[in-house]
Amino acid sequence: MSKVILISQIELPSSSIGSWTTLYKNYLEGNHEIDYLICPEPKNKFNNITYQFTSHSFIDKIKSKIYKKSHLSALAALSKIVKNDGKYIIQVIDNYKIVPDIVSLLQKLKIRENCKIQFFYHGFPPYLDKEKGLVFFQNIDELILLTQDSHKAHLRYYSDLPCMVSILPNAIDANKFYKLDTVEKENQKQILNITGKQVFLWCSQDRPKKGLQVALDLWNAIYEPNRILLIIGSSRTEQIPGVIFLGKIPNSELPKYYQVSDVYLFPTLCEEGFGLSLIEALSCGCYCIASALGGVPEVLQYGKYGKLINNPLDSSEWELAITEYCTNPIAFEELPNNLYTFETWRSGMNRIINEAKVF
Structure with missing residues (x-):
């Protein structure tokens, strides 16, 4: 069975406020499919996951300047997890620059064919120019976007995407955000x-x-x-x-x-x-x-x-x-109860990961 590795530039759980950090906090506190989490060390840790912490020491910063790469620590952490006989789903959040180096590492270890890379993008428009973008999409196996319209915007710009695309909208805690009488x-x-x-x-x-x-x-x-x-x-x-x-x-x-x-x-x-x-x-x-x-x-x-x-x-x-x-206010419809909830997001993420495990 494939193991799932999540790579985040931000510590999880995060002390800062953000839409995706809040979603992942809720997700990783409940029924999730993540086995390993690579990120900076947080103040508090999830109990049901194996961490590999990235380092930001003075020496790490010097190395990053020399090699012009800010994610060497994350790559070192990844190399400690992956094994030659294993299969892995590697999920990256918004960090475009690390993806080519993940691919190089997996190729060096001769396990690229045993891995699937999922890239979760929280923006809307295409981020990279056409030439770099197409190379990037050839390096990943699946692109996860927030909306169908974002997918259409990518297709208009690149004409074609050489990877799978999934849509997973953001979500909120319906137990906190609700209408009062x-x-x-x-x-x-x-x-x-x-x-x-x-x-x-x-x-x-x-x-x-x-x-x-x-x-x-x-x-x-x-x-x-x-x-x-x-x-x-x-x-x-x-x-x-x-x-x-x-x-x-x-x-x-x-x-x-x-x-x-x-x-x-x-x-x-x-x-x-x-x-x-x-x-x-x-x-x-x-x-x-x-x-x-x-x-x-x-x-x-x-x-x-x-x-x-x-x-x-x-x-x-x-x-x-x-x-x-x-x-004369327009009478807009109310949101369906289960449209943008944490529960819907969790089931959607688990579905995306489980479908990727079949290879």
Whole structure:
């Protein structure tokens, strides 16, 4: 039976907040198919997995500079696991640069044919140029993407992909992100001292491509005394009427802000791989208005679950969508209960791994 090796640049479980690190934490705490985990040493460890830790000592950094490779430690860890008579599924998360060297190592050990390499990509558009991309895809056995639209974008760019492709959307903890009834929602608004307010929410990292400035410019145009905009993820302290900057909020506290919000704004200016916060907001009952970029249209099922803005830099589109919400809101469908859940993700990942074991 094939053994499964997961290679991560980030320690798992991770102390940082991220969509895929959260997913893998949940996955590795439950019924999973991973046998070995290669990563930096975490503060706490999973009990049901065998670790090989990567090192970042001064000597390792010198070697990396000399050989111009930042992943020598991960390759050394991999060489300690693989045996000449074994079969392996090697799963790599987002680290393009390590893949050719994994292939070289396996060829040197004369076990490349006994291994399958799965590459899990959390972006949306093709990352590599055509020449490098096609060589890269010849080196892997399976590409795992977040959306069907990302797969189509890859096919448009490369014309063909010489590897298998699987789709595994992101997921959330449905036990934490859920809709409150009207009474409970009002109670939570009272606790947060925002009773009687129409609550808008923006939640992301404060980088230009995430569109916070788009949301603030929009707010200047639509602000009324009965409206309030909550900003999560930004360290800004500027004073803007009706805007509350909440700073960075722990993941465990995020649900209550989604649950008291009426409208979730997602004005991204980049091709998002997925847009996980949209699913968190939808699951909590928010009316979602989002940029139609990257994987977002597919996540919202092209307008079935939320309002899509075709030109995110056109403020009039956003203003029209807000006016529509306030006067005659579109009755969007609710997400199916099992569409983007941890349980669905776990079963999907186990299926992808088990199907790869048949060789």
